[in-house]
Amino acid sequence: EVQLLESGGGLVQPGGSLRLSCAASGFTFSTYAMSWVRQAPGKGLEWVSVIIGSGGSTFYADSVKGRFTISRDNSKNTLYLQMNSLRVEDTAIYYCARTLSGYWFDPWGQGTLVTVSS
Amino acid sequence: EIVLTQSPGTLSLSPGERATLSCRASQTISSSYLAWYQQKPGQAPRLLIYGASSRATGIPDRFSGSGSGTDFTLTISRLEPEDFAVYYCQQYGGSPPLFTFGQGTKLEIK
Numbered sequence: 286e287v288q289l290l291e292s293g294g295g296l297v298q299p300g301g302s303l304r305l306s307c308a309a310s311g312f313t314f315s316t317y318a319m320s321w322v323r324q325a326p327g328k329g330l331e332w333v334s335v336i337i338g339s340g341g342s343t344f345y346a347d348s349v350k351g352r353f354t355i356s357r358d359n360s361k362n363t364l365y366l367q368m369n370s371l372r373v374e375d376t377a378i379y380y381c382a383r384t385l386s387g388y389w390f391d392p393w394g395q396g397t398l399v400t401v402s403s
Numbered sequence: 404e405i406v407l408t409q410s411p412g413t414l415s416l417s418p419g420e421r422a423t424l425s426c427r428a429s430q431t432i433s434s435s436y437l438a439w440y441q442q443k444p445g446q447a448p449r450l451l452i453y454g455a456s457s458r459a460t461g462i463p464d465r466f467s468g469s470g471s472g473t474d475f476t477l478t479i480s481r482l483e484p485e486d487f488a489v490y491y492c493q494q495y496g497g498s499p500p501l502f503t504f505g506q507g508t509k510l511e512i513k
Contacts, residue, residue, distance in 0.1 A: 320502070330440075330448065330491055332502035346500050380447055388495040389438035391450035391459060 287311040287392055289381050294397030301371050301401070307364040307381030307394055315339070315359040318384035321366050322393070323377035331377075334366065335384055349375075371401045405429055405496045409505035415513040422479040424508045426492035431472050436495040439468055439477045442507075443488045451490075452477060479510075487512050 293305040307319070321333040334345045334355040343355050354367040364381050378398050382390035406429040416422055426437070434455035440448040450459040452468035455475055465480040479486055492505040 329507050330442075330493070330504040332500060332504070335501060344499070344501050385453070388436050389450060389453045389493065390440075390448070391453075393447035393449070395447055 287383070289383065289392060289394035291379065291381050291394045291397040294379065294399045296400045296402065297371055298403050299371060299373055299401055302367070302369045303371065303399060305366040305368065305379055305381075305397060305399070307366075309362045309364065309381075309383070312383070314357075314362040318387055319357060319364045320382050320384045320390060321355060321364075322380045322382055322390065323375075323399075324380070324396075325374075325377045328377075333379070336364070368399070371399075373401050375399060376401045404500060405432060405494060405503055407492050407494060407503055407505035409490075409492060409508045411508060412506075413509045413511060415511050416482055417513045418482050418484055420482050422477075422482055422486070422510055424477040424479075424490055424510070426470075426475040426477070426505050428473045428475070428494060432494050432496070434471050434475075436497075437468075437470070437475050438493045440491045440493065441486075441488050442491065448491065482510075484512075486510065 288310045290308045297303050318337045320335040336343045336355045340357050352370045356365045378396040380393045380396045382393045408427045410425045437455040439452040442448040456468045467478045469476050489507045489509050491507050
């Protein structure tokens with residue numbers, strides 16, 4: 286069974302940093318692109334970042350470019366999101382998702398909540 | 404940037420009825436790049452339809468997708484109680500931002 290399990294969320298002050306992890310199992314991790322998608326409380330879905338299987342290419346939404354860094358460790362089947370210079374508007378549930386054919390997301394993890402507040 | 408606009412914002416129907424949800428793109432997109440998701444309260448989204456009309460694994464055949472160009476539709480032929488949820492369309496644009504979502508349609512029990 287394909288499973289994704291996020292961790293690392295929590296409460297952080299504006300300007301602070303946090304590192305999210307997503308542990309993958311049930312599929313050949315290194316052969317799939319992986320993404321982070323977030324959802325602010327009561328709001329819709331916003332794509333954040335994607336990384337190809339090898340880790341050689343990464344892409345970001347303008348809202349996080351220069352502040353967030355996506356990476357992966359294929360030996361550990363784990364995806365990461367390093368979040369720096371956090372803002373109140375980054376408060377959201379962060380989901381990791383396998384990116385099929387490079388075009389759509391399936392499955393999704395259960396999400397981890399990041400709250401940026403003083 | 405391609406903007407996806409979903410309508411209606413809220414759809415109130417009864418179990419057994421047919422639901423038709425719309426997703427309109429601000430410019431022509433490839434059908435291969437259009438997907439639909441279902442999200443229930445407190446849960447992660449679930450892929451329903453990819454490539455505009457292909458059902459994902461395990462999705463009942465009462466769910467169907469159609470459309471091309473700028474207009475896409477998700478149809479639920481006969482609503483079951485578990486179908487009441489929020490539905491999102493999503494597209495891959497190939498240029499920044501790579502992926503965009505519609506704002507969602509809430510399907511509620513009438």
